[in-house]
Amino acid sequence: MRHRKQPSTDQKPITQADPxxxxxxxxxxxxxxGFILLLVAGVGVWSSGIIQNALAGxxxxxxxxxxxFSLGMDEDAIIQKHPEIKKSIRKFNNDxxxxxxxxxxxxxxxxxxxxxxxxYKKTLYFMSTMWDGDNAKTVALKDWATQYRHWNKRGTxxxxxxxxxxxxxxxxxxxxxxxxxRDLNYPDHVQRWQDIRDASNSEAQAAFAKYRLDGAx
Numbered sequence: 001m002r003h004r005k006q007p008s009t010d011q012k013p014i015t016q017a018d019p020x021x022x023x024x025x026x027x028x029x030x031x032x033x034g035f036i037l038l039l040v041a042g043v044g045v046w047s048s049g050i051i052q053n054a055l056a057g058x059x060x061x062x063x064x065x066x067x068x069f070s071l072g073m074d075e076d077a078i079i080q081k082h083p084e085i086k087k088s089i090r091k092f093n094n095d096x097x098x099x100x101x102x103x104x105x106x107x108x109x110x111x112x113x114x115x116x117x118x119x120y121k122k123t124l125y126f127m128s129t130m131w132d133g134d135n136a137k138t139v140a141l142k143d144w145a146t147q148y149r150h151w152n153k154r155g156t157x158x159x160x161x162x163x164x165x166x167x168x169x170x171x172x173x174x175x176x177x178x179x180x181x182r183d184l185n186y187p188d189h190v191q192r193w194q195d196i197r198d199a200s201n202s203e204a205q206a207a208f209a210k211y212r213l214d215g216a217x
Contacts, residue, residue: 059150062177063196066129067111071177071198075099075122082107089119097121097207120204128195136192141181144194145170148179171214176200 064071069078079086085101092098099119103109113135118126131139145152151172158168168183177200182193199205 073124136190
């Protein structure tokens, strides 16, 4: 008698598909793509300067006046008010295009200890104002630095100058004006400086570039 071959009971297990696996991979891909796009967009916005400008504070124009003098003033008008300085005006570095003069309280200067006026073709192009001693203590350079921080071109520089002498500087520039503030602390007194330059006078800027120590111009 022939025996029929019994069907095998060893059946291969049927692999059950993970219902999430077919969908999870595309979701992660879209998530990764979205993250990359957001990252690229963020870098673009940061590079544009929009965020920096928003954090920098209000774009208050830099000052163009110190005491009684304003950038762009005519040399003759200043001499008319301070005739005593006419003999003191001299060429700057023997350059016929530039003239310089220093005024102090002895010349009737008010509001500062001294000011250097630099003229280009008889037009006031640059001013360096200095306050010394007790007068310097009334000049709030740090407040100015905060007020004009929108135009800050680099962080505050602190540099020791010899024993117990510390110099701090802030550099600013807007489309019309450049300004440098300096705080100089000696052991026995303080000096504070404000330099402002007429950046709107492109001709003077180009002519003076060779004399600049900061590499600008």
